[in-house]
Amino acid sequence: MKKLIVVVMLYCSTSPAWATDAKLENIQIDTSVPAIERGVDTLMNYCHSCHSLKYIKYRDLATFGIDKKKIEAWRGDQPLDAAMISQLPDDTALQMYGKVPPDLSLLTKAREGGTNYVYSYLIGYYITQEGMTSNHVFPETRMPDALGISGATEPAQRDELQGKAHDIVSFLAWAADPHEEERHRLGYYVIGYLVILTLLLYIVKNQIWSRLK
Numbered sequence: 001m002k003k004l005i006v007v008v009m010l011y012c013s014t015s016p017a018w019a020t021d022a023k024l025e026n027i028q029i030d031t032s033v034p035a036i037e038r039g040v041d042t043l044m045n046y047c048h049s050c051h052s053l054k055y056i057k058y059r060d061l062a063t064f065g066i067d068k069k070k071i072e073a074w075r076g077d078q079p080l081d082a083a084m085i086s087q088l089p090d091d092t093a094l095q096m097y098g099k100v101p102p103d104l105s106l107l108t109k110a111r112e113g114g115t116n117y118v119y120s121y122l123i124g125y126y127i128t129q130e131g132m133t134s135n136h137v138f139p140e141t142r143m144p145d146a147l148g149i150s151g152a153t154e155p156a157q158r159d160e161l162q163g164k165a166h167d168i169v170s171f172l173a174w175a176a177d178p179h180e181e182e183r184h185r186l187g188y189y190v191i192g193y194l195v196i197l198t199l200l201l202y203i204v205k206n207q208i209w210s211r212l213k
Ligand code: HEC
Pocket: 014, 018, 043, 046, 047, 048, 049, 050, 051, 097, 099, 100, 101, 102, 104, 107, 111, 118, 121, 122, 138, 140, 141, 142, 143, 144, 146, 147, 168
């Protein structure tokens, strides 16, 4: 419920600058542990200096099956139950970028276009004719081109960075709903339980009625 309220607030509070008509890329989210591990790894290297994920604890990564040694390295001397908070203070961010980088925990849910939007945004940087950096889906963005895609001219280099963006977005999709898999699993248990219960009741009913016949 708390998360829902936050999502609604995010919808209402951000400026509609991101709502451009640019066509979004269509990507398939990879929910496998290796993809999400690559995603969080890349995010820690390229994004966490500015962005927090306040609803994700390091322990959530461990529970999901991310390499414990990597988690140790990321959290340093913070406890396993610490949230993934960036070291960048809000006032410093404001001075440097004129905006506080938004928390990324729920971002794929807070933007129209969801994961497709975030992916298109990350790879949407380009150099204008005037030599400025701009972004196809969010032209006025204050965020620097973190992955450096605007300078990637070689197709192989672009592919690599697009792969990185893809992994980050897979991780962010997981982060926005880390208990989805658990819920699905629970759903199967509940259905299995109901099927067995129905069979047992059917057998009991037959026994009772056979005595009456
Ligand atoms: C140097 C600091 C910095 C780094 C590094 C950085 N960001 Fe940002 N990011 C920002 C700022 C500042 C904004 C706010 C942009 C705005 O609203 O103009 C932002 C905004 C965003 C948004 C929201 C865009 C929107 O629609 O409002 C997303 C998504 C995002 N960043 C993802 C990432 C990811 C993923 C990475 C790593 C690849 C990353 N950022 C790296 C500073 C940073």
